Amino acid sequence: MNLFRSTAVVLALTTGLLAMPAQAETVTQNASGDPTYTVEAPPAFAMIGDLVVARPLLIGATLVGAVAFVVSLPFTALGGNVKEAGQALVGDPAREAFVRCLGCTTSQKPY
Template sequence: MIRNISRTLVATVAACLMAFSSLGYARAIDETPSALAMAGDAVFVRPVLLATTILGSAVYLVSLPFSLLGGNAEEAGEVLVVGPAKATFVRCLGCTKSGRKPETVEQSDK
């Protein structure tokens, strides 16, 4: 029983990592977080958001039959799974808004 739950948990986390590593889900943000904000995000916030994503996925799976009957399965998935996963995986370290930082290309004069 515990082994099946842990396999399901690992599969859910792997699916979230693959789904939200795509650039299609990202939007550009322009923030400059401090070193303290980055450290706090890495040590405290990201683990909590990962746990929220996993818990939201479990709640979504349990409530899926009811959501399907009610016609709001997509909305429930967006709120319970996609939102926390975006905040966990598609956000620069220390930033407060979800999205990727724009890539800056510096041209050096030779």
């Protein structure tokens, strides 16, 4: 093939590949692209990743937040925001670690 045809083919393929994510983003109903998997029924790989990676990190964040809460308790008591500090440092990570459904990105129920 000559140089013009080769360049035209490469340009057409590159343009088509670059436009593909934009089309997929507007057409699909969820992140996986399969309408079977929704927020209420996440795929198996999301559940496994959540179980192996996210939950241990969230439990660790809850423990570190509890220690930070106890250390900062005198200062937060003087400031009058003990409840807010407890919620931010201990409550939120604990809720995400223990209440959130396996594989979901955020907790479904507002607490």
